[in-house]
Each structure stands twice: as C-alpha cells, then as structure tokens.
Amino acid sequence: MIPSVELCAGAGGQALGLEQAGFGHEALVEIDRHACTTLRTNRPEWSVIEGDLHGFDGRPFKGIDLLAGGLPCPPFSKAGKQLGADDERNLFPVALRLIDEINPRAVMFENVRGFLDAVFEDYRRDLSDNLKKLGYVAQWKLLNASDFGVPQLRPRVVIVALKAELSDRFVWPTPISEPAPTVGSTLHGLMAANGWRGARAWADRADEIAPTLVGGSKKHGGPDLGPTRAKKAWASLGVDGMGVADTAPAADFVGMPRLTVPMVARIQGFPDDWQITGRKTHAYRQVGNAFPPPVARAVASQLSLALSATVRPPRSLRAV
Numbered sequence: 575m576i577p578s579v580e581l582c583a584g585a586g587g588q589a590l591g592l593e594q595a596g597f598g599h600e601a602l603v604e605i606d607r608h609a610c611t612t613l614r615t616n617r618p619e620w621s622v623i624e625g626d627l628h629g630f631d632g633r634p635f636k637g638i639d640l641l642a643g644g645l646p647c648p649p650f651s652k653a654g655k656q657l658g659a660d661d662e663r664n665l666f667p668v669a670l671r672l673i674d675e676i677n678p679r680a681v682m683f684e685n686v687r688g689f690l691d692a693v694f695e696d697y698r699r700d701l702s703d704n705l706k707k708l709g710y711v712a713q714w715k716l717l718n719a720s721d722f723g724v725p726q727l728r729p730r731v732v733i734v735a736l737k738a739e740l741s742d743r744f745v746w747p748t749p750i751s752e753p754a755p756t757v758g759s760t761l762h763g764l765m766a767a768n769g770w771r772g773a774r775a776w777a778d779r780a781d782e783i784a785p786t787l788v789g790g791s792k793k794h795g796g797p798d799l800g801p802t803r804a805k806k807a808w809a810s811l812g813v814d815g816m817g818v819a820d821t822a823p824a825a826d827f828v829g830m831p832r833l834t835v836p837m838v839a840r841i842q843g844f845p846d847d848w849q850i851t852g853r854k855t856h857a858y859r860q861v862g863n864a865f866p867p868p869v870a871r872a873v874a875s876q877l878s879l880a881l882s883a884t885v886r887p888p889r890s891l892r893a894v
Contacts, residue, residue, distance in 0.1 A: 581643030591870025789862025
C-alpha cells in the first residue's frame with residue numbers, strides 16, 4: 575500500500591477511492607464528529623484524528639507519498655459569497671503549511687467548479703507559485719462524476735501537484751466508455767424494497783442522471799435536495815426534493831417519493847456496504863458533501879502509476 579494522509583476526510587468518499595487505488599491511510603483528519611464516527615464504523619483500523627486542521631501537526635508524517643483532501647468548498651462555491659481567501663473556511667494556507675511539513679511526493683485536493691472562475695485567477699496563480707516554491711508542479715482539471723460511472727453530473731475540480739521530477743509521469747484519467755447509469759436503474763431496487771407497486775413505472779420515468787447533490791454546510795442546508803432549481807430538476811425525475819425519507823415507499827404509496835440516505839449514498843457512488851452514521855440531517859450532509867469514490871479512485875490510480883515509476887525507500891530509512 576502507498577502511504578497517505580488525508581485532510582478533511584468527511585464521510586470517506588475520497589479515502590475509499592484512494593484505498594481502492596492501492597493507497598493506505600496513515601491518518602485521516604476530520605473535524606465533524608459524525609463523519610469521524612462513519613469513518614471509524616467502516617474502517618476501525620484507520621487512524622482517524624478528530625479535530626481542527628489548524629491544530630494538526632504534519633511533522634510526524636514526514637515522508638509519506640500522498641497528501642490528499644477535500645478542502646472546504648464554500649469559499650469558492652457559487653452557492654455562497656465566493657469570498658475565496660477572505661473566507662474564514664479557506665484552508666488552502668493550512669494545506670500549504672502541511673505540505674511543507676510532510677513533504678509528500680504528491681498532493682491531491684478536490685474542490686467545487688467555482689474554483690476555476692475568473693474571479694479566482696490570481697488565487698490560482700498564487701497557489702501554483704507557492705507550490706512551486708515547495709518543489710511541486712501543480713495542475714488542475716474539471717472532472718464530471720458521470721464520466722466515471724456515477725449517476726450524477728457532479729463537476730469537481732481536482733488539483734494535483736507532484737514533485738518536479740515526477741510531474742511529467744502523471745496523466746489524467748480517461749472517462750469510461752459506457753454512459754453513466756440513470757437514477758431509475760440505480761435506485762429501482764431500493765425504491766422497491768418495501769414492495770412499492772409503482773417502483774417499476776417510477777424507474778422508467780427517472781431515465782436520466784441525477785442533478786448534482788448539494789450537502790449544505792453547518793451554517794446552511796438541511797436534509798433536502800438543494801435550492802429551488804435543483805428541486806425542479808429532481809421533480810422532472812419523479813423525486814420530491816423537499817426532504818429526505820426515513821424509508822422506501824410503502825406498497826400502496828402514491829405520488830413522488832423522496833430519497834433515503836442510502837439512496838443518496840448510492841447516487842454519490844458509495845458502495846451499499848458503506849454505513850453512513852448519525853441522524854438523518856447529519857447523515858445526508860455527509861453524503862452530499864462527499865467526493866464520489868469512483869472519481870477519487872480514477873485519479874488516484876493515475877497517481878499510483880506516477881509514484882510507482884520510481885521506488886522510494888521506506889520512511890524509516892529516509893532522512894528526516
């Protein structure tokens with residue numbers, strides 16, 4: 575396994591994708607206690623560090639191969655004020671400090687599409703310059719989750735930085751050839767779990783991929799499927815986006831069903847055996863904010879190839 579440390583690990587979407595690509599986790603840092611419980615429930619052997627990233631010391635992990643993370647999106651999200659560097663939730667400065675302390679061979683961060691907006695051109699330039707001073711060549715790309723088998727569009731910016739001598743060995747993953755499954759084909763079995771007689775007709779109607787899931791934040795957002803425009807998109811698929819249900823529809827249910835947390839998790843690309851813990855609001859928020867595991871796996875697999883091009887000595891033999 576290739577050693578890694580993950581920042582802002584959340585419910586484990588990126589961590590799971592990294593694991594599937596051959597990375598091992600020496601530490602996962604997450605401030606939300608509900609997400610920490612989810613991580614510990616699914617992978618008791620993982621070292622989950624619950625706390626504020628500002629207080630995390632990277633020096634004990636000096637020399638790991640990959641530093642990854644899903645840094646907070648609100649500073650760059652169109653759903654917010656796009657304050658960027660002026661947003662108190664901006665953790666890129668902390669991430670740069672940790673890159674300096676840990677000195678990994680590669681870095682992988684994900685963020686929202688708004689990161690690429692023109693208003694952040696100077697911010698991106700400064701980030702690239704700071705990474706260059708630390709010995710890295712940075713690049714970023716907008717990836718759609720639907721290109722990697724996830725049944726929603728979910729555009730996300732992935733930022734990759736490698737040590738200069740490795741930078742030309744990384745190639746972005748190629749989208750899969752098959753179209754992403756529809757909402758109906760993805761959720762039919764879960765919708766029919768309680769014998770709903772309308773499940774087949776509903777699945778036939780829900781014949782497109784899902785709108786991008788919106789998780790909200792601690793300040794805003796609850797267990798519903800997003801703003802008005804998103805709810806209208808869900809309604810066109812026969813889904814009531816005004817809330818999240820506790821269970822699948824009953825046999826005699828009539829109307830538009832609501833999604834359950836397991837349904838949302840499946841749309842996000844989580845395997846069914848990945849347990850999202852906590853009450854409905856906390857569980858939905860964890861899923862809605864997650865990085866789809868299939869996308870994380872696709873990028874991480876390419877990073878694994880780049881890192882495997884040269885053999886690095888064990889950490890115990892490296893100069894500290």
